Amino acid sequence: MKTSSQAFKQTLSRAFCLSAAVICLGASNSAWALFSDDEARKAILDLRKSLATTQLELQGEIDKLKTENAELRGKLENLEKQGEDISSSQKTYYQDLDTRLGNFEPRTITIEGLSGTVQPGEKKAYDDALKAFQAGNLKKADEGFSAFAAKYPKSPYLPLALYWSGNSKYANKDYAGAISQLQSLIKRYPNHPRIPAAMVTLGNSQLESGNKAAAKKTFSEIIAKYPDTDAAKDAQQLMAATK
Missing domain, CATH: 1.25.40.10 (Tetratricopeptide repeat domain)
Known part of the structure; x- marks a missing residue:
């Protein structure tokens, strides 16, 4: 099965060939006979469709990256909060320990x-x-x-x-x-x-x-x-x- 990227490349190549044929053959009636108007329109429509599909995929990737970035930011903030809690807990622990020691020895x-x-x-x-x-x-x-x-x-x-x-x-x-x-x-x-x-x-x-x-x-x-x-x-x- 072809990927969206492969389809896009094939359609782009086809459109390029159509354009090249028209340029090389000029206004010759026999040249226009090679490709009908329907084929040209179809190639353009296929190209637009491929572009639209690619844009949607890119936008999807961007949205996915934004979501992952938000999740990472949330995890980072959570880690920072945990670090603050640990620091506060340690401070309280040592203060309590200091107080307890003070109850058993002169100060x-x-x-x-x-x-x-x-x-x-x-x-x-x-x-x-x-x-x-x-x-x-x-x-x-x-x-x-x-x-x-x-x-x-x-x-x-x-x-x-x-x-x-x-x-x-x-x-x-x-x-x-x-x-x-x-x-x-x-x-x-x-x-x-x-x-x-x-x-x-x-x-x-x-x-x-x-x-x-x-x-x-x-x-x-x-x-x-x-x-x-x-x-x-x-x-x-x-x-x-x-x-």
Whole structure:
């Protein structure tokens, strides 16, 4: 069976022969007699048909290539996505592994400017107490922070434990306990970034316990030492209550 390409070549050759015969024989009546008008028209129609068939085949090939290209592009995008997922999964895995290892061996870290060694289970103890505070369970929070301070006296989390313990006592209306706790924090860590906020709670505790003079002194110290801070703004507003 002839292929479309072979048929096209045969028809083209036939048309070429027809044209050559007409040119060579000129306008001779005997030359025109060799090929009838029907044969010439048929050759032209066959040529057009072959061209149309070839164009359809070419278009089919082009469409097929486009489809294959789209499929390859899809596969490439899928591979890229898989690569991103694997990278993300590996990152999560190593972070989780790092966290797990941290639960079994001491680690040196820096918390709000204070560096120190964190023992296994130390961060969890702090986090548990903080969660209790955030949940409004003030008694449990205070007990948790107090236990933490006793067990980890050199922890870089200790200033935060003292700070939240003082706030827990204040929120639970244990003003004397809050004053003692916050004064201890301020004395031990005078340059800690939590000190301005701790002093505001200290002044409030002094004010609530009826010691307006002490509260006024604390608020004045905040305004003088930490101007242009939220703590200073709070102290300025609270000064009116000390009169």
